[in-house]
Amino acid sequence: MALRPYIVGNWKMNGTRAMLSEARAIDRAAQRHMKVEVAIAPPYTLIHAAHREAEQIGIGAQDCHPGEDGAFTGDISAPMLADAGAKFVILGHSERRECHGESNELVRSKAEAALKAGMRVIMCCGESASTRDAGKAVKFVTDQLRASLPEIEDPDNLLTVAYEPIWAIGTGNTATVADIEEMHRAIRALLVELYGAEKGAEIRILYGGSVKPDNAREILAADEVGGALVGGASLTADSFMGIALAA
Numbered sequence: 559m560a561l562r563p564y565i566v567g568n569w570k571m572n573g574t575r576a577m578l579s580e581a582r583a584i585d586r587a588a589q590r591h592m593k594v595e596v597a598i599a600p601p602y603t604l605i606h607a608a609h610r611e612a613e614q615i616g617i618g619a620q621d622c623h624p625g626e627d628g629a630f631t632g633d634i635s636a637p638m639l640a641d642a643g644a645k646f647v648i649l650g651h652s653e654r655r656e657c658h659g660e661s662n663e664l665v666r667s668k669a670e671a672a673l674k675a676g677m678r679v680i681m682c683c684g685e686s687a688s689t690r691d692a693g694k695a696v697k698f699v700t701d702q703l704r705a706s707l708p709e710i711e712d713p714d715n716l717l718t719v720a721y722e723p724i725w726a727i728g729t730g731n732t733a734t735v736a737d738i739e740e741m742h743r744a745i746r747a748l749l750v751e752l753y754g755a756e757k758g759a760e761i762r763i764l765y766g767g768s769v770k771p772d773n774a775r776e777i778l779a780a781d782e783v784g785g786a787l788v789g790g791a792s793l794t795a796d797s798f799m800g801i802a803l804a805a
């Protein structure tokens with residue numbers, strides 16, 4: 559059974575309590591468009607309040623530590639996030655991989671921790687401009703994913719993959735539909751190989767990278783695109799729900 563399109567907002571390091579009004583507005587609008595599954599990942603500081611105030615949409619986190627507790631100053635564990643109301647964690651985002659030197663192995667251990675804590679995982683992958691220019695994008699992304707994805711019995715509703723070409727994030731450049739479809743088909747083949755024909759076919763593959771209300775319809779209609787991971791355009795309810803309505 560095909561899952562609903564999944565539209566996820568990644569607020570990154572944006573938002574103080576004043577932005578909870580956007581979360582409430584997204585929540586209200588999402589309740590009128592139940593054909594789409596809507597979720598947002600605010601910064602850690604807003605997770606609990608967003609979970610209380612935006613009850614119908616999924617609230618998630620943008621990272622977690624692989625351990626459960628201990629002497630890790632400044633880190634937040636998966637059980638803590640689940641306790642705060644997070645239902646999913648975005649992992650392996652290129653900004654974590656690049657700015658914090660996160661390896662595939664670390665990303666994978668974080669995914670295992672998130673699943674153990676009862677949360678869903680959105681696993682990000684994506685190539686740089688130089689890798690794409692060298693014609694190595696598909697191999698790079700599938701190798702990265704193969705090394706980052708956790709072993710999991712029932713991945714269909716617990717695991718989502720987000721393909722986010724690094725050169726498209728926050729730049730206003732989006733991949734062409736042909737490039738998105740080529741990559742999503744390669745990711746689908748990998749998921750089927752790893753999780754089996756039935757379960758691998760059900761995992762949603764999101765596209766991320768400068769998705770906006772005016773390009774969302776074309777991207778979301780592409781083959782093997784099960785939704786979008788949205789950065790900048792998720793910061794206001796108007797633009798974010800403009801994307802959700804295009805799904």
Ligand code: PEP
Pocket residue numbers: 568722726727728729766767768769787788789790791
């Ligand atoms: C992201 O970083 O997850 C992202 C897709 O950002 P933007 O939509 O701003 O390109």
